[in-house]
Amino acid sequence: MGRADAGGPPRAGRGAGALIEIEDLTVRFGGVTPLDGMTVRFESGTCGLIGPNGAGKTTFFNVLSGFVAPAAGRVIAFGDDLLAMAHFRRARWGLRRTFQTEQAIEELSVAANVALAHEHSRQGSRASRREDVLGALEFVGLGDVDPDVKVGTLGARERRLVEVARAVVGKPRLVLLDEPAAGLPDEETDHLGRVIRRIPEHMGAIVILVDHDMSLVSACCEVTAVLDFGKLIAAGPTGDVLRDEQVVRAYLGTEEVEEAA
Amino acid sequence: MASIATLDRATRVRIAVVAALLAVLVFVLPPLLSLYWIDVFTASAIYAVVALGLNLLMGRVGLVSLGQIAILALGAWVAARLYAGTSIPFPIVLLIAGLITTALGTIVGLPALRVSGLYLALITLMLAGAITVVLTATNFPNGGHGFLGHTESATGSTAIRRPALAESDPGYFRYTVVVAALMFLLALWHIRSKPGRAWAAIRQSEPAALAAGVNITLYKLWALALASFMTGVAGGLLGPSVGKLYTFQFPTRDSIILLAVVLMGGIYSLWGALVAGAFMKLLPAILDSLNLPADLLTILFGVGVLQVLLTAPAGLAAQLPKDLARLWGALTRAGRRAPAEERAH
Numbered sequence: 001m002g003r004a005d006a007g008g009p010p011r012a013g014r015g016a017g018a019l020i021e022i023e024d025l026t027v028r029f030g031g032v033t034p035l036d037g038m039t040v041r042f043e044s045g046t047c048g049l050i051g052p053n054g055a056g057k058t059t060f061f062n063v064l065s066g067f068v069a070p071a072a073g074r075v076i077a078f079g080d081d082l083l084a085m086a087h088f089r090r091a092r093w094g095l096r097r098t099f100q101t102e103q104a105i106e107e108l109s110v111a112a113n114v115a116l117a118h119e120h121s122r123q124g125s126r127a128s129r130r131e132d133v134l135g136a137l138e139f140v141g142l143g144d145v146d147p148d149v150k151v152g153t154l155g156a157r158e159r160r161l162v163e164v165a166r167a168v169v170g171k172p173r174l175v176l177l178d179e180p181a182a183g184l185p186d187e188e189t190d191h192l193g194r195v196i197r198r199i200p201e202h203m204g205a206i207v208i209l210v211d212h213d214m215s216l217v218s219a220c221c222e223v224t225a226v227l228d229f230g231k232l233i234a235a236g237p238t239g240d241v242l243r244d245e246q247v248v249r250a251y252l253g254t255e256e257v258e259e260a261a
Numbered sequence: 262m263a264s265i266a267t268l269d270r271a272t273r274v275r276i277a278v279v280a281a282l283l284a285v286l287v288f289v290l291p292p293l294l295s296l297y298w299i300d301v302f303t304a305s306a307i308y309a310v311v312a313l314g315l316n317l318l319m320g321r322v323g324l325v326s327l328g329q330i331a332i333l334a335l336g337a338w339v340a341a342r343l344y345a346g347t348s349i350p351f352p353i354v355l356l357i358a359g360l361i362t363t364a365l366g367t368i369v370g371l372p373a374l375r376v377s378g379l380y381l382a383l384i385t386l387m388l389a390g391a392i393t394v395v396l397t398a399t400n401f402p403n404g405g406h407g408f409l410g411h412t413e414s415a416t417g418s419t420a421i422r423r424p425a426l427a428e429s430d431p432g433y434f435r436y437t438v439v440v441a442a443l444m445f446l447l448a449l450w451h452i453r454s455k456p457g458r459a460w461a462a463i464r465q466s467e468p469a470a471l472a473a474g475v476n477i478t479l480y481k482l483w484a485l486a487l488a489s490f491m492t493g494v495a496g497g498l499l500g501p502s503v504g505k506l507y508t509f510q511f512p513t514r515d516s517i518i519l520l521a522v523v524l525m526g527g528i529y530s531l532w533g534a535l536v537a538g539a540f541m542k543l544l545p546a547i548l549d550s551l552n553l554p555a556d557l558l559t560i561l562f563g564v565g566v567l568q569v570l571l572t573a574p575a576g577l578a579a580q581l582p583k584d585l586a587r588l589w590g591a592l593t594r595a596g597r598r599a600p601a602e603e604r605a606h
Binding site (some may be wrong): 034048065066067088089091092096097099103105107108112115117118119120121122166211 | 389432455458459461462465466468470471473474475477513
């Protein structure tokens, strides 16, 4: 398999200093192993994480968020041991995420949704909150939406963007986006792609993008890692990875996948 | 905090409605009512505060407690003991009663928060039962000696004192309304600020709340503590309003009835707590004055909860304005049609 080459762990990024190091991450639910010795580095910019359904992508996000405790492995982010932190403290550290099924809080206004992350993850002072919140809304392209309207009254596209704004407000360091384009029509996915591409340079954060939309992944991510049955099967520049034979097989489901099943 | 000038129209209307309601309750109502009805309104205001605690827990955080009446009883006990045994000023006694029930609510909450839903409801119900047992054994302080402050002799007992500026029944009613209004303000302030945003996130999705950095355990405990505080203060108001307290005034089943009226009033709006307070104390008095049996209430509440669950999950507080608007629409349509029909004949 592609993981753990002789020359060290596969790199899903360029540049010298590794910023997010995942080492031998393993998760077991009873007899199932959704993550099996995942070792990878995410170094900068926007990194893709793809794989067929059930490959372990969301489980990986859940480990980083603290919802799932791994059986083994380490996650070192910017030199800090992420897994040693209580889950709500990881947001203060700078970890943010969106969810596969969008989780904008319906009862709160657009601004309050973003303010929630700003104040609870202690991203800035009370005085700067309104400005930071409006800045994040502007950044995701919701500048023309009334910030005081309740999220429950918004459409699917705007709710997604509210959730993204919540993930980028303040000073995020690692942003996990779990299928942000699911259910969105093409032109809205294009807009989302432009927003995602701008996160690293504007916020200085590393973005990990999970999506099944390969055009979104190729448009946003310089580098991509591929999971299949909990194992990392490829990592590297997105174009190369998407042409990799093993990856194509995993997606098309030919013999080797069936054997593994 | 926005100044009045920058508030939108709906908020200004809301502030005006609340101010008018308070003015009616404090100035217009007392001279119009007999002492009996003033006492009924005082009890309704006190139970509106108790309902407010459960309204916050259920509507904002999604926690169900069936122990609120026991917390009310504890608050009433502590306050009665302090009124009888000390000369601590009235507002401070209310505060102490609230703080002691806060401590109890938090201590119970710590282990109870590991469970939720039906199990939390059961644990709080058991607590309510336990407190009732203890109260039956100790009785309420009524001017007797010793720590318990209870005496069996009718001559040795004294009525619980009232604040000097509110000795009369109308005066005490006004005092109660003001304290209740402060509790509603406290609730509103919480909902509009950091804890309210945390609670809204927790209720919809705990993972989303965690991802935003919300310390879920802290804010759930905070909600339990706040609800317990309000209920304790309400308990402190209760004793002086009735003069003497007895264990039978706090049956465990009242906690279940409280849940029903809070659901009927509506858990997603603070108005729902006012409606619930009226259901709890005003409605029985009205039925009584019409010579209808009190058991009718149980049936009414049963039907009411069913109706709420099936057709109006936001409760009466949300349903009433909608129904009134619909009624108004129907009346104006009928009004327009009637002259037209006259012309046709």
